[in-house]
Amino acid sequence: MGPINRREREKEALRTQILDAARYLFARDGYDAVTMRAIAERIEYSPRTIYLHFQDKEDLVRELCRHDFQAFGADMAKTAKVKDPVERIKAIGLAYARFGAENPNHYRLMFMSGAPDYEGMGEEEWKGNPEVDAYAFLLGTVQEAIAADRMALKDAELITQTLWAGVHGVIALDIAKCNDPWVKWRPVSKRVKTMVDVLVGGLVAPPRKGR
Amino acid sequence: MGPINRREREKEALRTQILDAARYLFARDGYDAVTMRAIAERIEYSPRTIYLHFQDKEDLVRELCRHDFQAFGADMAKTAKVKDPVERIKAIGLAYARFGAENPNHYRLMFMSGAPDYEGMGEEEWKGNPEVDAYAFLLGTVQEAIAADRMALKDAELITQTLWAGVHGVIALDIAKCNDPWVKWRPVSKRVKTMVDVLVGGLVAPPRKGR
DNA sequence: TGACAAAGTAAACACTGTTTACATAATGAA
DNA sequence: TTCATTATGTAAACAGTGTTTACTTTGTCA
Numbered sequence: 185m186g187p188i189n190r191r192e193r194e195k196e197a198l199r200t201q202i203l204d205a206a207r208y209l210f211a212r213d214g215y216d217a218v219t220m221r222a223i224a225e226r227i228e229y230s231p232r233t234i235y236l237h238f239q240d241k242e243d244l245v246r247e248l249c250r251h252d253f254q255a256f257g258a259d260m261a262k263t264a265k266v267k268d269p270v271e272r273i274k275a276i277g278l279a280y281a282r283f284g285a286e287n288p289n290h291y292r293l294m295f296m297s298g299a300p301d302y303e304g305m306g307e308e309e310w311k312g313n314p315e316v317d318a319y320a321f322l323l324g325t326v327q328e329a330i331a332a333d334r335m336a337l338k339d340a341e342l343i344t345q346t347l348w349a350g351v352h353g354v355i356a357l358d359i360a361k362c363n364d365p366w367v368k369w370r371p372v373s374k375r376v377k378t379m380v381d382v383l384v385g386g387l388v389a390p391p392r393k394g395r
Numbered sequence: 396m397g398p399i400n401r402r403e404r405e406k407e408a409l410r411t412q413i414l415d416a417a418r419y420l421f422a423r424d425g426y427d428a429v430t431m432r433a434i435a436e437r438i439e440y441s442p443r444t445i446y447l448h449f450q451d452k453e454d455l456v457r458e459l460c461r462h463d464f465q466a467f468g469a470d471m472a473k474t475a476k477v478k479d480p481v482e483r484i485k486a487i488g489l490a491y492a493r494f495g496a497e498n499p500n501h502y503r504l505m506f507m508s509g510a511p512d513y514e515g516m517g518e519e520e521w522k523g524n525p526e527v528d529a530y531a532f533l534l535g536t537v538q539e540a541i542a543a544d545r546m547a548l549k550d551a552e553l554i555t556q557t558l559w560a561g562v563h564g565v566i567a568l569d570i571a572k573c574n575d576p577w578v579k580w581r582p583v584s585k586r587v588k589t590m591v592d593v594l595v596g597g598l599v600a601p602p603r604k605g606r
Numbered sequence: 607t608g609a610c611a612a613a614g615t616a617a618a619c620a621c622t623g624t625t626t627a628c629a630t631a632a633t634g635a636a
Numbered sequence: 637t638t639c640a641t642t643a644t645g646t647a648a649a650c651a652g653t654g655t656t657t658a659c660t661t662t663g664t665c666a
Binding site: 298339342345351366378382 | 560561562580597
C-alpha cells in the first residue's frame with residue numbers, strides 16, 4: 185500500500201468527479217450543453233485536466249452512457265423471468281420504452297444521433313454493449329417464439345427490427361416532438377401500449393385449426 | 396419598371412443563390428456541415444451578407460426545408476386519389492417513408508432534432524406547414540375509416556399517432572443506425588412494408604359477423 | 607452635384623473543442 | 637538530505653463556430 189496506490193485512487197476519484205459533473209449537466213441539459221469548460225468549472229479544475237482522463241468529449245460522454253446504460257441492460261434482463269416468449273416480447277417493449285422515456289438525453293445520444301464509428305470496433309467490443317445485448321436478447325426471444333410456432337412470420341430479424349422500430353418510433357417522436365401544439369398527444373404510456381399490442385397482435389400466428 | 400424593381404430582383408436572386416448553396420451543402424453533409432462561412436465562400440460573398448437576407452442560420456435552414464418539403468406535401472397529397480380509406484392509410488405510410496429514406500438530412504432536421512420553438516407561432520402559421528398538413532391528412536383519413544366502421548379502435552388521434560410512430564421508427568432507426576454492423580438489417584423497403592401491413596392489419600376491425 | 611439609403615465588407619466578439627508550452631509538486635534514487 | 641524524474645495541473649493560445657459592430661462602397665433620387 186505505497187503512495188502509488190494512493191495516487192491511483194486519487195486519479196480514479198478525479199475521474200469519477202469529472203463523470204459526475206458531466207452526468208449532471210448531460211442529464212439536465214443534453215449533449216450540447218455539456219461543455220468541457222462547464223465541467224471543469226463545476227469540479228474547479230482547468231479544462232485541460234479533463235483531457236488527462238478522457239481522450240475527448242465524445243469519449244467522456246460515451247463512458248458516461250456506458251455506465252448509466254447498465255440500468256438499461258438490467259431492465260431488459262429482468263424481463264427474462266417471463267416464461268412465455270410472446271409475453272416476454274411485450275415486456276421487453278415496455279421496459280425499453282420506459283427507459284427511453286425516463287432518460288431522454290441518454291436515449292437521444294444512443295439511438296437518435298448519427299452512428300458512432302463502429303469501423304475500428306472488433307467483435308469483442310460488442311460484448312457488454314447494452315445496445316447490442318438488448319437487440320440480441322429481443323432477437324433470441326423472437327426466435328424462441330418462432331420455434332414454438334407462435335409467430336405468423338418466420339424471419340426473426342425482420343420481426344425484431346419491426347418491433348424495435350415501432351417502440352423506438354413512439355419514444356423518438358415523443359422526445360423530439362412532444363411540444364408540438366398541433367398534435368393532441370395521447371399519454372406516451374398509452375401510445376407505447378397500443379404500439380406493442382398492435383404489433384405483437386399482428387405478428388403472432390393465428391391459433392391453429394382444431395385448437 | 397424602374398431600377399427599384401431591378402434591385403429587388405437582384406436581392407431575390409442573391410437570396411436564391413444563398414439558398415441554393417446552403418441546400419447543396421445541407422443535402423450533402425447535413426446540418427452541422429452547413430457553416431455560414433462555407434455558404435459565403437460558395438457564393439463568393441462575405442459571411443455578413445447572408446445575415447442581410449436571413450435572421451440566422453436556423454432561419455435559413457428552415458426556409459430551405461420549407462421549400463423542399465413542398466415535395467413532401469405533394470407526395471402525401473397524391474395518395475388522396477386512393478378511394479378506400481384503409482388503402483389510403485397504407486399509401487400515406489409508404490409515401491411518408493419513401494420521402495424520409497430519400498431525404499435523410501431533411502427528415503432528420505424536421506422529425507429527429509429538438510423541437511423548434513412553436514411558442515411564438517400563431518395558428519395561422521401552421522397552415523401550409525407540411526408537417527401539420529401531413530398529420531392532419533392522415534388524421535382525416537383515419538377518421539374517415541372510423542366513420543366507415545373499419546377500425547378496431549375509435550380514438551382517431553391514438554391511431555394516427557401509432558401509425559406515424561411506426562413508420563417514423565423504421566425511418567429514424569434507418570437514418571441513425573443503418574451502419575451498425577451488429578444488426579442484419581433487412582432492406583428498408585421491406586421493413587416499411589412489414590410495419591405498415593402489421594399496424595394496419597392490427598388496427599382494422601375484424602369483419603362483422605354475417606358478412 | 608450632393609444628400610441619403612442600401613449593399614457589402616473587414617474585423618472583432620463570444621463561444622466551442624483541443625493543444626502547446628510551461629509550472630508545480632510529489633516521488634524514488636544517490 | 638538533495639537531486640533528477642515523473643506525474644499533475646495550468647494559462648494561454650489555436651482553429652473553428654454563429655453573430656455583430658463599425659466602416660466603406662455603391663447606386664438612387666432630389
